[in-house]
Amino acid sequence: MTEDTQRELVHVAFPAGEPPQPGVALVTLDRREALNALSYDLIAELDAKLAALDADPACRAIVITGAGSRAFAAGADVRELSVATVESLRGADPFSAVDRVAALATPTIAAVRGFALGGGCELAMACDMLVAGDDATFGQPEILIGVIPGAGGTQRLTRAIGKARAMELILTGRRIDAAEADRLGLVTRVVPAADTLAAALELAARVASMPPLAVRAAKAAVVATQDLGLAEGLRVERRAFEDLFATADQREGMAAFLEKRPAVWTGR
Numbered sequence: 001m002t003e004d005t006q007r008e009l010v011h012v013a014f015p016a017g018e019p020p021q022p023g024v025a026l027v028t029l030d031r032r033e034a035l036n037a038l039s040y041d042l043i044a045e046l047d048a049k050l051a052a053l054d055a056d057p058a059c060r061a062i063v064i065t066g067a068g069s070r071a072f073a074a075g076a077d078v079r080e081l082s083v084a085t086v087e088s089l090r091g092a093d094p095f096s097a098v099d100r101v102a103a104l105a106t107p108t109i110a111a112v113r114g115f116a117l118g119g120g121c122e123l124a125m126a127c128d129m130l131v132a133g134d135d136a137t138f139g140q141p142e143i144l145i146g147v148i149p150g151a152g153g154t155q156r157l158t159r160a161i162g163k164a165r166a167m168e169l170i171l172t173g174r175r176i177d178a179a180e181a182d183r184l185g186l187v188t189r190v191v192p193a194a195d196t197l198a199a200a201l202e203l204a205a206r207v208a209s210m211p212p213l214a215v216r217a218a219k220a221a222v223v224a225t226q227d228l229g230l231a232e233g234l235r236v237e238r239r240a241f242e243d244l245f246a247t248a249d250q251r252e253g254m255a256a257f258l259e260k261r262p263a264v265w266t267g268r
Helices: 040-054 086-092 096-103 119-126 141-145 153-161 163-172 178-184 193-208 212-224 230-246 248-259
Strands: 010-013 024-029 061-066 071-073 108-112 115-117 129-133 137-139 189-191
Touching: 010 040, 024 040, 024 193, 040 061, 040 096, 061 071, 061 119, 061 193, 071 108, 071 119, 096 119, 108 119, 108 193, 115 119, 119 137, 119 153, 129 178, 129 193, 137 178, 141 163, 153 163, 178 189, 189 193, 212 230, 212 248, 230 248
Parallel strands: 024 061, 061 108, 071 115, 108 129, 115 137, 129 189
Antiparallel strands: 010 024
């Protein structure tokens, strides 16, 4: 049994906040002594807790952050990887958990302060939105230790910032600060470091206040653009749009608009 398995590495909370933030879950990676590096135990715990939140209809948006101010996650745990083999990695496939973050039906927001490197950068990119503190640092430095990104970095970084820019970062291991990440289109917004979590929670609260079935449908349609051609993506969007006309939230939303009153969403 490792030291990690003897304690909770991922904390889940539902912040009260001012104003209140109903439906928002805050998920905190807590290996601050290792800059929140993604050990196998942490990844497994994160995977399980996110799956539980995704299945909970009361949870309408998820913010993922790292404990402390020094790092979101400084990468995978190199001590563990240094003794890995082709067979052990293919057998356990620990980093497929990052793909499952991207596949969650519930919208996710990464709140990044400090280092988001390697697997940490890949986890942040797997989220739907990314709020970065102005002290954030991003990068895929795997090439410097003889490997390549293995949790989606070659794919998601290229989709986010384009082939030529992704090639430069991946093939040199160069890190970029929050301002450059913003210019390249990697992040949703940059805020003062001390405001990072509050800004992410505020954004999550805005998402959580929207009709939940429509939010999930919109997310699924946007995500489809990453994997499908335009024509098929348009078909996915159109079908989701049409299906929402069988919901109570669609009827309520349009009635409230016509009656000039706030809508009351029920998620049905």
